[in-house]
Amino acid sequence: NAGVTQTPKFQVLKTGQSMTLQCAQDMNHEYMSWYRQDPGMGLRLIHYSVGAGITDQGEVPNGYNVSRSTTEDFPLRLLSAAPSQTSVYFCASRPFTTDTQYFGPGTRLTVL
Amino acid sequence: GENVEQHPSTLSVQEGDSAVIKCTYSDSASNYFPWYKQELGKRPQLIIDIRSNVGEKKDQRIAVTLNKTAKHFSLHITETQPEDSAVYFCAASKGAGSYQLTFGKGTKLSVIP
Numbered sequence: 356n357a358g359v360t361q362t363p364k365f366q367v368l369k370t371g372q373s374m375t376l377q378c379a380q381d382m383n384h385e386y387m388s389w390y391r392q393d394p395g396m397g398l399r400l401i402h403y404s405v406g407a408g409i410t411d412q413g414e415v416p417n418g419y420n421v422s423r424s425t426t427e428d429f430p431l432r433l434l435s436a437a438p439s440q441t442s443v444y445f446c447a448s449r450p451f452t453t454d455t456q457y458f459g460p461g462t463r464l465t466v467l
Numbered sequence: 468g469e470n471v472e473q474h475p476s477t478l479s480v481q482e483g484d485s486a487v488i489k490c491t492y493s494d495s496a497s498n499y500f501p502w503y504k505q506e507l508g509k510r511p512q513l514i515i516d517i518r519s520n521v522g523e524k525k526d527q528r529i530a531v532t533l534n535k536t537a538k539h540f541s542l543h544i545t546e547t548q549p550e551d552s553a554v555y556f557c558a559a560s561k562g563a564g565s566y567q568l569t570f571g572k573g574t575k576l577s578v579i580p
Binding site: 388395396397398399400403413414445454455456458459460461 | 468471473476499501509510511512513516518556560567568569570571572573
């Protein structure tokens with residue numbers, strides 16, 4: 356198993372540009388989520404999904420869109436990037452039957 | 468919603484000493500409390516977790532204690548080693564049926580050889 360994978364590892368955007376952060380897992384986990392990590396702030400939940408076709412907002416959803424068309428993939432879209440979205444983004448997944456979350460390696464995003 | 472406070476934000480100990488990190492939570496319905504270790508540039512890794520029906524759990528040099536009445540839980544690392552140096556995060560959730568895991572802001576632990 357590759358576990359949870361994320362692409363790209365690094366990305367630099369200009370203000371107003373759009374992009375999609377990719378997340379995939381091969382463990383057949385129902386639950387997937389996106390977090391952002393900022394210095395001194397811990398990890399904050401952006402959006403999550405409990406299965407294909409079902410998504411919901413977390414603590415800091417503004418400026419981000421998600422969709423879940425398959426069990427494996429959960430992309431995060433920035434429609435118009437802002438400097439405040441400069442952060443490290445982690446995708447995570449877990450099965451319904453346990454509490455343990457598995458994190459991807461992260462994407463470091465800089466918005467100029 | 469849930470609020471998790473974590474202290475201290477930084478902690479330096481001599482190699483071989485013990486380290487203790489404390490967290491408090493606000494929602495009495497929370498019943499799952501994991502601890503994550505994050506090395507520089509790496510992803511968070513689960514190191515230990517505890518559920519509300521247990522007061523203490525140990526795994527070799529790591530232990531976690533939970534006081535439900537006071538709504539606080541702590542991570543204890545004994546015989547610290549340089550490779551324990553990392554940022555540690557506590558978190559809380561309402562268990563497998565809940566989709567929200569709320570994290571503390573982290574503690575940077577430095578073990579001095």
